[in-house]
Amino acid sequence: MQRRKSKRSAPAVPLEEATCEGPITWADPVLAALLATTLGVYGATLYPSVAGGDSGELLAEACHLGVAHPPGYPLYSMLNYVVMQLLPGGPSKAWRANAFSAACDSLCAIYIYWATLLWLPPSYDRWMVRCAGATAAVSFALSPLVWTYAVGAEVFSLNNAFAGALLYVLLRFATASTPWPLACVGATLCGLALTNQHTIVLFELPLIPWVLWSLRATLSLRRLGLLSLFFVLGLLPYVYLPVTSFLKPQPGSWGDVTSIGGFVHHLRRGDYGTFRLFSTEKETEGLYERLALYFSDLVQREGSYVVAPLAVVGCVVSLRHAAGPVVLAMYLVYIVGFHALANLPLTEGLLYGVHMRFWQQPNVIVFTYAGVGLGVILQALPTRPTWRLAIGATCAVGAGVGQYVRWHAICDQSSATFIAQYAKALLDPLPKNALVFINYDLQWTSMRYLTRCEGYRPDLTIINLSMMTYAWFGTKHALYPQLIFPGSHLVPASTSQGGGFSLLQLLDANAKRYRKAGIYLGGQLNYKDSDLLRAYTFVPHGLLDKLHPTSMPVYRRLKTWHAQMTKTLQVVHHHLPTLPPPSRYSDETWEWTIARDYHMKRLSLATFLLDETIKANGSIAWLAEAAKPMEHSLLSEPRQFWTDDLLKNLGLAYAYMVKSPETLPSEATDVLLPHVGASVRDAANWKDRASARMLEVWHMWLQLPSAKRDPGYAAIQGIVAQFLPS
Numbered sequence: 001m002q003r004r005k006s007k008r009s010a011p012a013v014p015l016e017e018a019t020c021e022g023p024i025t026w027a028d029p030v031l032a033a034l035l036a037t038t039l040g041v042y043g044a045t046l047y048p049s050v051a052g053g054d055s056g057e058l059l060a061e062a063c064h065l066g067v068a069h070p071p072g073y074p075l076y077s078m079l080n081y082v083v084m085q086l087l088p089g090g091p092s093k094a095w096r097a098n099a100f101s102a103a104c105d106s107l108c109a110i111y112i113y114w115a116t117l118l119w120l121p122p123s124y125d126r127w128m129v130r131c132a133g134a135t136a137a138v139s140f141a142l143s144p145l146v147w148t149y150a151v152g153a154e155v156f157s158l159n160n161a162f163a164g165a166l167l168y169v170l171l172r173f174a175t176a177s178t179p180w181p182l183a184c185v186g187a188t189l190c191g192l193a194l195t196n197q198h199t200i201v202l203f204e205l206p207l208i209p210w211v212l213w214s215l216r217a218t219l220s221l222r223r224l225g226l227l228s229l230f231f232v233l234g235l236l237p238y239v240y241l242p243v244t245s246f247l248k249p250q251p252g253s254w255g256d257v258t259s260i261g262g263f264v265h266h267l268r269r270g271d272y273g274t275f276r277l278f279s280t281e282k283e284t285e286g287l288y289e290r291l292a293l294y295f296s297d298l299v300q301r302e303g304s305y306v307v308a309p310l311a312v313v314g315c316v317v318s319l320r321h322a323a324g325p326v327v328l329a330m331y332l333v334y335i336v337g338f339h340a341l342a343n344l345p346l347t348e349g350l351l352y353g354v355h356m357r358f359w360q361q362p363n364v365i366v367f368t369y370a371g372v373g374l375g376v377i378l379q380a381l382p383t384r385p386t387w388r389l390a391i392g393a394t395c396a397v398g399a400g401v402g403q404y405v406r407w408h409a410i411c412d413q414s415s416a417t418f419i420a421q422y423a424k425a426l427l428d429p430l431p432k433n434a435l436v437f438i439n440y441d442l443q444w445t446s447m448r449y450l451t452r453c454e455g456y457r458p459d460l461t462i463i464n465l466s467m468m469t470y471a472w473f474g475t476k477h478a479l480y481p482q483l484i485f486p487g488s489h490l491v492p493a494s495t496s497q498g499g500g501f502s503l504l505q506l507l508d509a510n511a512k513r514y515r516k517a518g519i520y521l522g523g524q525l526n527y528k529d530s531d532l533l534r535a536y537t538f539v540p541h542g543l544l545d546k547l548h549p550t551s552m553p554v555y556r557r558l559k560t561w562h563a564q565m566t567k568t569l570q571v572v573h574h575h576l577p578t579l580p581p582p583s584r585y586s587d588e589t590w591e592w593t594i595a596r597d598y599h600m601k602r603l604s605l606a607t608f609l610l611d612e613t614i615k616a617n618g619s620i621a622w623l624a625e626a627a628k629p630m631e632h633s634l635l636s637e638p639r640q641f642w643t644d645d646l647l648k649n650l651g652l653a654y655a656y657m658v659k660s661p662e663t664l665p666s667e668a669t670d671v672l673l674p675h676v677g678a679s680v681r682d683a684a685n686w687k688d689r690a691s692a693r694m695l696e697v698w699h700m701w702l703q704l705p706s707a708k709r710d711p712g713y714a715a716i717q718g719i720v721a722q723f724l725p726s
Contacts, residue, residue, distance in 0.1 A: 024114050030130040030396075031113060037400055038109050038141045042102035042150050045412040049420040050094040051152025052590025053354070056419070056445030059084070059097050059153055060452035065244050066253035070269040074240040075195040076155050084453070093453045094420075097153035104157035105150035108364060109137040111164030116371030118171040119318055124379050131392030132378060135399045136371025142403035143302040143367075146360055147411040155197050156360055162193035162200055163364040167327065170207060174214075174323035180223070183211055187227045191234020198269070199361055202337045206329035238267065251479040252448060252464065256472035271470055285346050290339040293346065294359055302363060304402065307370045314373030331365045338362075349587025356588070410584055418580045422543075422594045423450045425575040426522065427457045429542035429568045433517040435483070435510065436544070437503075439465040440523025440597070442590055447522075465490065465523075471498070484509040492527045504532045507547060520544045540605040542568045543598065558616045565605070599637065602629040603646075610653055620662050620686075624671035627653040631673055634697070647701035648710065654694035658687050695723050 025031075050056045054069070061068040062080035080097045087096040116133030117126075140146060149156045166189055173182040190208065193200040212219060212227075241257045255271070256262035265271070285293075299308045318324040344355045374395060378388050423446035430436065438444045444464050450456040461482060467473060474488035486509045487501030507519060522544050525532075538545040539554055548554055555561035579598060580591035610626035612618070630650040633642040654676075664671070664686060677689020698720050701707050 024117060028130070030127075030134050031110065034109060034113055034134050034137055035106060037138060038106040039102065041142065041404065042106065042147075043099065045147075045408070045414050046095060046098045046102060046151045047153075047413045047416055047419075048095055049092045049417050050423075050446060050449040051098065051154070051413070052419050052442060052445075052593075053152075053154060054445060055094070055097075055153045056423075056447075056449035058155065059094055060445075060448040061250075061253060062097070063093065063449075063453040064250050065248055066250035067241055067245050067255055067257055067266070069254050070271055071198055071267050072238070072241045072254070072257070073155055073196060074237040075192065076158060078237065078240060079158075080153065092420075094153060094449060098151060101153050101157035102150050104161040105141060105146055108157070108160040108164040109141040111161070111168045112140055112364065112368050112371065113137040115164070115168050115171055115368045116375065118168070118175075119314075119321060119368070119372045120375040124375060125385050125389060128378050128385070128389050128392045129375050131389065131396045132371050132375035134396040135374055135392070136367045138396065138400040139303070139307055139370065139403060140363065140367035142400060142407065143363070144407045144411060145297075145302055145356060146363070147407060149357060149360065151411065151413050154357075156357055159193070159197035159200060160360055160364060162189065162196060163203060163361050165189055166193065166200075166203060166207065167364060167368060170211075170323050170327070171321075173211065174321065179215065180218070183215060183227060184230045186211060187230035188234040191231040192237070193234070195235060195237040197361075199334075199338060199358060202334040203330045203361070205337075206326055206333050210326040210329075241266065249476075249479060251476070252452070252462070252467075254467065255470075256475040258475075262472060265472075284343050287336070287340050290342060290346070290355075291335065294335060294339065297356065297359065298363065298366065302359075303366075303370070304406065306399075307367060310371075310373035310377070311366045311369035312373065313376060314369035314371065317376050318369065318372055327365060331362055334362045350590070350593060353586075353588030416580075416591065418576075418591050418594055419446050420450065421576050423447045424456070425572045426543050427451075427460065428575060429571045430457070430460060430520060430544070431517050433459050433514075434461075435514045435517065435519045436460055436462045436522060437465050437520070438462060438522040439525065442593055442597075443522040465503075465525075474499075482513070484513075492529070502529065502532070504529060504535055507532075507536060511549065519547045521547055540565070540601065540608050542572045543601045545604075554612075558612055558618060561612075562609070562622065565609075596641070599629070599633065600641075603633055603642070606630055607649060610649060614652070614656055617660075620657050620660050620664065621671050623653050623657050623660070628673060631676075635675075644701070644704050644706045647697045647704070648707075648712070648716070651694045651698040651701060651716070654690040654697070657690040658694065691723075695720055699724060 050059065058068050058073060058076065059080065060066070061073075062077045063084060065077065065081055068077060080100060083100045084093040084096050087099065090096045090099065113130075113133040113136070116136050117129055120129045120132065141150070146160065166186065169182055169186045169189060173179050173186060176182055186207075190200075190204050193204075212224075215223070242263055245253070245255075245257045255266040257266050299305060303311075315328060318327065338358060342355060342358070344351045346352045346355060374392075378392050378395075381388050381391065419442070422442070426443055426447055427450065436447075438447065444462075447462060451458060451460065451462065461480065463480070468490035471489050473490070477483075477485050485501065486505045488499040489501075490506070491497040491500030491502060503525070510519065518541075520541060521538070535550060536547045537550050537554060539548045540546075576594075576598070579595040580589075582592065582595070585591040585595075606626040606629040609622060613622045613626060627650060630646055630653070633646060634650065670683070670686070672686055672689055672693075677683075677686075677692040680688045680692055682688065698716050702713075702717055702720060707713055
């Protein structure tokens, strides 16, 4: 006779190892201290306005209930719409959204704390266990990667909260006497988490089969259907995408999600590649190199050499728990699966920083392991319980203080308004009703937040060039009634490839309409278009370029143009009086790119000014003005940030100073930088100083392999050889 199955299979751990649910309560002084610490630190270090990365674009879509970039982030958009509308106080709408991110990571810390309590046996001293959980939670919350994204509006904090919630519910499910309600909660959570960040699926891939296997004794078709229904209920926020796109279409929003095909395309990230994080065909780092970078960061930066060994102990011990194997599987599937699919090139600092963001999710498990490991070690100490408790409390306080002291300087963004200032420096110099094409992520996201959420410069028409390249852009034309589109979408070619249009055709179609206001470009084109370059000149205008027809003169008098250019730069410097300091912002941050972009545009302006001054036999002061940004690039920036032509152009600037018939009175302000001609005895003899510097930089240029291919190589070589025969 077949033995009747019990309602649930036996737990995988002895009864004395099973976890009690008693300690899990909100009326917990350690939990209160943990929450006060995380919210207090986060609240004091929040960005006062918009942060970098996708933050500006995500908040813009939340402000007007639009559709964000794939996969749409519907839950995040709706939640932040409510937060920005209803949360009182704060200097900006972005600050309120930033506070929501802080709350999400604080919630994640709570789940790590609770998970540690659930994972450690009830026979352990509960106050000591609480100290171990608090140590793990505060170490996670104040680790640099988590802290960085907790103080700015991004989807990663909400994803951390979901990861922590799934871990907590899983541990409750694994030891519950009546697991069915928790299975329903978990199914809903799995679906809901997918409406925020798709990487959570790497946790769900091993978790869902394990839960179904655990319920096999009682899992009827009806119950399986109910679990599926709860999962689908969690996915319901995706209904927001077609509904809002149909009822309230917004210029600048992504995709055509009103059709089934367009919705599925957006949901599966078809614009980027479903299983790709970055649109590139180039070979990038492999799995092993990416894993090595992850573990290096985890051990050294995030865990300060302490978390990793504790996590190893916790991982080994946790395998005796019913849910131990599946949690380890979740971790392994994530770190192997994510790094196998990731294709961001990591040689560039910014892209490496973008890649690092995805390490937060697996670290939720790692830091929970560390809490378990610490609890086991404390329990094993051959001393009195009071001493163990004292050591545990010291660990918790020490972890919080240690992480805070070590990382506060780079994670405190309470006075960091660089992103918003940068956006204003881009927008304010533009004439009224101008047309602006943007092909640079930070410019697009920061400008989009200010214009859509803060109502800044609503007169401007701003379009993302990369968004125009997708076939679905043809459905967006009606949102830009002031523009003429000569085809469906933007293509690199100059003809109607698949019904598309080139940038040249788009400019020609709208040139008359914007003759007075002007058409401007932010960033650089992704391809060279010789026809476009013949038809339009790129004239520097602040931190942007004006697309000026070559058939018309750029200016009537160079002096007038120079005066206008000076006023434009004054507006830029009014909004951006200082640049983000490199001591605080490495090349992995978006703030660092502000300084990079600023210096690139100043260099572009200097080259343009040099060319025009040479043509017009302009003043020495203008030649010196053109030389200064070139000198900055040469002396202060890495080699990869300036081209070989820089040395040639800088030498030309000094050559024309020497050649100029203009003289400067001895009491005139020195137009040359102090290091120029430093070997010349008479500092007032600016021509000798300019000549000395000309020979120095041209000598450097002649050493470059590319110089020999330049038409002016022989002439410059002759000049240098004449005065520097050695």
